[in-house]
Amino acid sequence: MSQLNINGLTKSFGDLVLFEDITFGIAQGQKIGLIAKNGSGKTTLLNIIAGKEDYDSGSVVFRNDLRVGYLEQSPAYPSELTVLQACFYSSNETVRLIAEYEQAMASDDHSNLEDILLRMDNMKAWDYEQKAKQILGQLKIYNFDQKISELSGGQLKRVALANVLITDPELIILDEPTNHLDLEMTEWLEGYLSRANISILMVTHDRYFLDRVCSEIIEIDRKQIYQYKGNYSYYLEKRQERMEALNAEVDRASNLLRKELDWMRRQPQARGTKAKYRIDAFYELEKKAKQQHEAGNVNLDVKASYIGSKIFEAEHVSKSFGDLKITEDFNYVFARYEKMGIVGNNGTGKSTFIKMLMGEVEPDSGRFDIGETVRFGYYSQDGLQFDEQMKVIDVVQDIAEYVDLGDGRKMGVSQFLNYFLFAPEKQHSYVYKLSGGEKRRLYLCTILMRNPNFLVLDEPTNDLDIITLNVLEEYLSNFKGCVIVVSHDRYFMDKVVGHLLVFRGNADIKDFPGNYTQYREWKEAIDLQEKEAAAARQAKLSPVQEKHNRSSDAPKKKLTFKERKEYEALEVEIPALETEKAELELAMSSGSLSNDELMAKADRIAKVIDEIDEKTMRWLELSEFA
Template identity: 30%
Template sequence: MALPPLLTLQDVALTFGGTPLITKAELSVAAGERVALVGRNGSGKSTLLKIAAGLIEADAGRRFVQPGATIRYLPQEPDFSGFETVLGYVEAGLAEGDDPYRARYLLEELGLGGEEPTASLSGGESRRAALARTLAPSPDILLLDEPTNHLDLPAIEWLETELKALRGALVLISHDRRFLETLSKATVWLDRGVTRRMEEGFSGFEAWRDSVLEEEARDRQKLARKIAAEEDWMRYGVTARRKRNMRRVGLLQDMRRRLREERRAVGQVQMTASEGETSSKIVIEAKGVSKAYGGRDVVKDVSIRIARGDRLGIVGPNGAGKTTLLNMLTGALAPDAGSVTLGATLEMVTLDQRRESLDPNWTLAEAMTGGRGDYVMVGGQPKHVASWMKDFLFSPEQVRTPLRVLSGGERGRLMLARALAQPSNLLVLDEPTNDLDLETLDLLEELIADYAGTLILISHDRDFLDRVVTSTLVAEGDGRFVEYAGGYSDMVAQRGHGIGPRTVSPAPRTASVKERAPEDSPEHAPEGGAETAAPREKKRKLSGSEKHQLETLPRLMAALERDIAKLQGALDDPDLYARDPARFEKLTTLMGNAQAKLAQSEERWLELEMLREELDGRGGA
């Protein structure tokens, strides 16, 4: 028997600036459900999630939340105003009765101490703080908008484990395919203002989406044939009879209107890369290159040879030296020791994660042409800027749009358009997938597959790495890098574990303390400050908060058991519902909350007790 929904949206509609964004959207979330909300950039996914969270009121439709159900929403841009430290920000998200020690536990797991000033947080630190605040209360429903943005691979894999262990329901927006496939059990597709639901995780979405679009195409063909038949009648039947059948004329106009509306479906990105002359057989050869900052080895004694046609992926925690190594390999940074030799006739195009610093008052056309005319050179041939931008999903009307109004995804597509217009035989991409939707990622993959030159790629997107690279260079720590054949999954199979600490099997959520690794060089860190490095496993003992929880959780569990017994005694009254339905509902909600909290407390105490025994065993070994 299906559980009743905790949250329901029915026939939701919303219009922005006179243009309908959402026309008929529905969303239903029952206890424990895992729903992926997918759609193109600009389709209204984030807006629909805000409506579900109660932050935006729809123009039409109905929103219903079960009484007593708790909802927590993770925004893309958290607001830290009014909070001096990260811990203050996270603890402010706790409600009465929530476990105050879970905030510190999550901050520890995410590599934050809690005393960091909110005014100086980097993008990754902001995202980690917002995740801790959202997860700390253990709500009934989690609404997460791009939770993996600005996170490195160890943090993404930790978050997957944490979310899989939670008992609450989950609605998730993400451009990370592997993340969606791991966590989702149902998929809601928002397309042209309307939602469709599939009772299957994201792994089956693309085949389902394609079948829906193929069916739509067949319907359009049938409609087009019917229109042709009606036009034939219009040409000959009306003329022969000298009399117009206005009803049939009206039907024809209506069918043409329907066909036009159906063809308004968002188009596909068309990408081509301008290829330069063929490079030499050996593109880059590095011998024993090293780089240190402040006495710390960022890159240490790395040797690698990159041949023409290779596709090299570089992975590792934020701050592990990936960008420093990339800059040395491409000649942008001199090593402290060792040598780098670049091949002859090298034409290199770089797309870095800072996305360049462009004048926000420039228009799209000016950004593409440098303010010189209306044409851009693509593959040595002039192409009108409107035609080139159309290949990247920009409408002709947007060519004169100032850059300041572009979304993150649109800025990402613009930078790809700028980079790919330049002739090259070496493509260097530092986090190219940031803010790109799934369809654009598909076509970027196709572009790389067809690209005749050499590719060097830094990415935290495991699925993207699996699809495009031929070898993976992994930051192993202390400045060391090791190359593995194949993509990310191949690397994991050879290495025995992912980018995070080595584990034989999934460890308890409290099985390691996270520490902040040193940042990459400040001179070459991403814009906005170096990200918090991924936590590493170290010899440890129970933290102060963990010891406190071990001591206090038994008392809390005993109190919860007493509360449950009292509530059960009141609910045992057979006439309570008929006499006082409101009180019955309130007691039922309190009972459910108390039982859930007791189960959570028991699980947490058991984890800590197992950890204490494990650590005591290590100490005595």
């Protein structure tokens, strides 16, 4: 059954036509990825479908009573709302009832709680609430009372994502859903959307995410759309075939055009017998022959300046913010031509580490000793600080009049911008007219044209289109210098880096010799070992299990309100204790503890194991009726 039909849609801004007379539909259960160069109208199309932007002509038709969720690229909520209120900021009746229940529980006034509980039972909202809390927990949303105005951009994106998923939509529209999500949350969302029986239309630069979630790709190219009935890998294969066919067609048109041009020139100017159809065909051929053979290539063949053998050494670097430890007595010698990736969950200190290296943040103790020949090119998350009233070409000319390509070769600024997909008319446009991705591309251009020999890239993939990412990856792979990349883009990391620093929180940093996929395989093997050990411990709980088996045939009773709250609390407490146990085991095996510290941790781990066993037994009892 069709849930959405787009018919003959056209959108332009003045003389700039984004797309023209495009038509497609979304059926129930269909999961579509939308791909295009930055500035081609991806976000505009999503805004039009969501009813947030007008269009020139055509129609957007939804199925009656369709539940639609929309995650915007830059979500916004009233600043006075709390996190909980924003999460349940919806017209969905069940969601609003759950929000009412949560507010009643958080307040001292429980006078209307009985009425709310009755309505919750009648609307079967308990399962809904459990699902909502699972989503909030997976997205690391715990401080429900924090004001929206106090959130970072990443926290706000997670709240907005929770708001969309909680409403249980039948069609979900996602604009860069993985931006600002750490790897753990990205992989959870990937699995959630893959399993969910919902329709999806999304824009994302995360190619693993596209490949594993989407079953169809729609590409906007030259104001038209092209549909590919398969995932991202299938799209790459079929798009290459399309481009090769287009190139052959353009070559044929060029050859015919030369013949037609010769014919046109040989005709007497005053002669009126020239066939009109042939004249019209000439102009059509001319138009076709002028088509680009490709969607455009970013040429990043820029010479890196000489770099010596000494790059940098981290010597006993420690940094913390209150109780939050970023590094503790950290030591590292960075090698020449090394390409390192830095990964980890949000809040573990990845960007702080980079800022210490760049001298923007001082360590509490220790230092970074940087080689004399090192010339940093630093791409930061908050580096987009252009004068919006400047023209694109002026931004670049303020840095240099030409770009040094090495071997005495130089390139003019305008030609350099052309390689970055800035056509001449775009070069003389003002910065404020650029899309978010185009500004990122311009920012990258200003960094690379300075000929750095050590690139430090903090989340470079956010807002860049896939075409730019492909060539940036190739450039970094061939870059004759050093690279450090902080990124949540798994595909990007796999193609670029040779090993990882994994920030696991509380100054626990693992140096892993491999790319991200290899690290995940290693980590999954370790996690499996831990699960098997936990299962072996749980086998000791046979009396509880026997009691569970004996009562399996008895009529099931419902948990009381108090028992349900206890059950939910245990589901949070047990994983937290397992995490503490793993941290204690790691510390005890480090060899760096004194005898007193070792005895203290041994006492604590014994208590933690007892708590885990006790709480697990209680959880098993309650789970029988949950």
